Amino acid sequence: MKRLKIAVVTPRYAVSGVPLAQWRFAAALAAIGHDVDLIIGRCDPNLHVPPSAGVRLSVLGSGQTRGMFAYLLRYFRRDKPDVVFSAEDHLNTIVLVAAILTGSKAKISGSSRVTPYDTYSNKVFTKRWLLKIMARMVAWRADALTCVSHDMVDQYRHVFPGSKHVCVYNIVDQPSARAKIGLPVADPWFNDKSLPLIVGAGSLMPWKGFDDLIRAVHILIKGGKPVRLVILGEGGSRPALEALVRELEVEQYVRMPGRTDNPLAHFARADVFALSSHVEGLPNVLVEAMMAGCTPVSVDCPTGPREVLQEGRYGYLTRMKDPADLAAGIARALDHPIAPEILAEGVRPFHQDVVIRRHFELLGIAA
Incomplete structure (x- = not known):
């Protein structure tokens, strides 16, 4: 197996679903021999990200997801990852824009974790409408777009006709959890x-x-x-x-x-x-x-x-x-x-x- 440089990116760390899923994913990738960076926008107050063997941690202290953009530009230019796994739609779009602007050759997988009906809108000139336009514009750069349930895949295909979203579950069962x-x-x-x-x-x-x-x-x-x-x-x-x-x-x-x-x-x-x-x-x-x-x-x-x-x-x-x-x-x-x-x-x-x-x-x- 070729050792890959992999970035796992998430907007925040908390004791809840998406952040914990990304932490587990980074730990699992490191455990099978890959070179893994876990990049987190911010950490919830009174929490700390637990260490994981073989995972390099970067917590940026970004108040909002868009505050991660400048760091991601530098990261793509400096570290040249082979693969990037990001989670949550706002961040997925930011990661894809950063990859395009830097000419990165990384394979990129963006995972959606919440219903698109709460994320996007057809109401012109609203924030959610602009995000939908941006997501559609940069989707070509994603090598994979995933959702964490089959029902959610159907929702995304309704919101984005012809989209390439497929279902991939989160890691839950791993030795450290058991x-x-x-x-x-x-x-x-x-x-x-x-x-x-x-x-x-x-x-x-x-x-x-x-x-x-x-x-x-x-x-x-x-x-x-x-x-x-x-x-x-x-x-x-x-x-x-x-x-x-x-x-x-x-x-x-x-x-x-x-x-x-x-x-x-x-x-x-x-x-x-x-x-x-x-x-x-x-x-x-x-x-x-x-x-x-x-x-x-x-x-x-x-x-x-x-x-x-x-x-x-x-x-x-x-x-x-x-x-x-x-x-x-x-x-x-x-x-x-x-x-x-x-x-x-x-x-x-x-x-x-x-x-x-x-x-x-x-x-x-x-x-």
Whole structure:
């Protein structure tokens, strides 16, 4: 295998889907012998990017994605990468413009992670319209354009007729992640089996639907099926969610302890993982729960949950924004958990070897 100089680029680092996926991707590429640069626009406050063997890290401190442009121009001229993997549409366009202006010969793969309906617009002279024009103008320079779910590919082909977008999943299953599953968890709720434990995880933001999840747990408790709920994560909706917990008088059953560096160990000790989002790209956290052996329950939001759970083979699907149906799904999962060997089957498409092989095939590179 030829050793390649590869840049993995992402706008920000946070303890959430896209940044973690890019960090895992960089680590996996370095682990198989490539020369890897991980370029990050900015890091969320009070966080640091964990080191990874063989990965050179550059955090630029750019307040906005466009602030990465000058650095990328210098990087293309100075470092002459063989391959660049970027993620998120604004950054993909900036990377492609920088490659064009510098005459770079790098193979470039741009990955889209959110629905194009939230990114682009046909309303003339708006910011989202201008971004759509720019993206269309520079798309020729991309050697591959990818999305993280098949449903999202369909959306992009609707917004950009004739586009070359294809589906490539994020890396979720890799040795460093599996090593975390068996580590201890100090939180007593994860070691106490007196009540079934439901876990949710993600940014505490409105589109994550955690209010629906709290209401679903309230429905279960009032219906004579007491459970505990732990929501891992942090964000601006915390005050509203805490107020809802008090309003429903479920303080003894619901906790929000904040972020954790090891959600996988928490998932492994829970009975059910619940995803209540109103929108996703492809929820890596569902795959993480499956990898940890935790039965997933997810609302059928666009895009990804139905695809990850394969119409319900690997977990339970419920209606979106419907706490009663979510409660019913959690009850079904508690009564009929998914067997570990079935969950393992669902994780296979997200293994690092499978994902890297697919990326390299699209770029015409021998893996």
